[in-house]
Amino acid sequence: MKKIKVGLIIDEYFGGAGTAFGGYGFLARRYIAKYLPNEHIQVDVLLGKSKSHYALEHHIIDNIDVYRLPRRKWFAKRWLKKQNYDIYLSIELAYRYILELDIDKKLIFWIQDPRPMYEWDEINTVTLFPETSYYNQKLYDFIHKIYLENRIKFITQGFFLNQKAKDLYKLADETEITYLPNPVDIDYNFDLMTHKKENMIIFLGRIESVKRGWLFCEIAKKMPEYQFYMLGQTFREADKNSVIMAPYINGNIPNLHFPGHVDGIEKENFLKNAKILVNTSIHEALPISFLEALAYGTLLVSNRNPENLTSTFGIHVGDVLGDGFDKVELYVNAIRHLMENDEHRLALGKQAIEYVKSVHNVEKCINDLRTLIHKEVKK
Structure with missing residues (x-):
């Protein structure tokens, strides 16, 4: 044939x-x-x-x-x-x-x-x-x-x-x-109940205007008790993006890290070990990063709520237009709520994994x- x-x-x-x-x-x-x-x-x-x-x-x-x-x-x-x-x-x-x-x-x-x-x-x-x-x-x-x-x-x-x-x-x-x-690829051997996640919050995506990565950095400044990792790098209009991000990259924010573009096992380890994926984009459809995070029971905090995934498996902070600096506390409060309630976070994480397994x-x-x-x- x-x-x-x-x-x-x-x-x-x-x-x-x-x-x-x-x-x-x-x-x-x-x-x-x-x-x-x-x-x-x-x-x-x-x-x-x-x-x-x-x-x-x-x-x-x-x-x-x-x-x-x-x-x-x-x-x-x-x-x-x-x-x-x-x-x-x-x-x-x-x-x-x-x-x-x-x-x-x-x-x-x-x-x-x-x-x-x-x-x-x-x-x-x-x-x-x-x-x-x-x-x-x-x-x-x-x-x-x-x-x-x-x-x-x-x-x-x-x-x-x-x-x-x-x-x-x-x-x-x-x-x-x-x-x-x-x-989305699923690790069927991953067990959320036995895997010890870290007090880690991640950003995963290109560092571009529409992603508003500066908000992730501002959140990190207000939450020194947790480790924040910005996973990604600039591609389009890299010079302009670099000017915006330089003060954060070169600044004195000890709990904010910039590993750059990650892939394969390295990315999987971040997704497995993080408790929350933060998305600060002014616009999104349904990012694959959401699905990848949910596959490991990593919850979502975002101003975007595609297919109601953020509100179902995390916290939707509501619309955040403009540059977003005036709404940083919304993300901070949402992250703190999830990080301080392990029982609730684990229950949502289990549901998230089952959702990805059945649909994606x-x-x-x-x-x-x-x-x-x-x-x-x-x-």
Whole structure:
């Protein structure tokens, strides 16, 4: 039986081929490309355009073929025709180049973080270091166009994102959007009741404007009795981010640590040993970091409450707009409440682990995605 060829359209691949270390790239590299291929499905990663007008850029990363296409459409179109992908899969959609060239193929569009203008209005309340907007009406109009042509199948990582996607892409209210949660690796040998966690609070993510990492640092200053670890580094607009963060990195805050980008066993150990993950972002969808933390019974404190996960497995401090300095005490009080009540924290942690096991386990999520791919290719 001929393998189904899936072209995974993404603009970053978690450090692969010189790309940034972001959430979409992490999902693409560590989950889709790692687990989706089998004897019936082949996955190639398509990162957009190469530097050359004529030449293809090819990498092999973790035994997966990763391509950037020639910039000249004629050469790119000829290569796509030869590849003859059966279907495309995208995590949101960063560019329309490939789908404009391969006009007969369908796209499975995984809704991860749709940002209508009202979301940008909130993001733009940050003044200390404003986030550069990537709002792209032409791209959203293109998605609407192929939706009208019945070339797109929408799936979503969270029910709360569906209305935002309908608003952004001008979809009819009755548009079918299939629920397919993000998978997360689970250590089934981890026992929250016997593992001795530390008085550690972590931040996990890129250090960028939208994440408002400065608030995590301000929280640490007010809670010297606990150890705070900021896990991540800057990528986009690194110079501006570094100026903002330099006083904290170089300052005299003994309980605030900056390990930088962590991965693999090192990251797992932080997640296992921390009691709380703090998220201070002005905007989030449903970060994989939330799921990774919950998989180890590490609770959430955040001003964002995707799928009600923060309020269910931690404390939702409410909306915090702008730079957020005036709301630092909300995070401090929430952290203190959880840290001083071990019995409550452990009970929530056990529930969190069971939730991740039942909803976000890799085998179920990947099998559901494979089934959907087979179904859409046969249509």
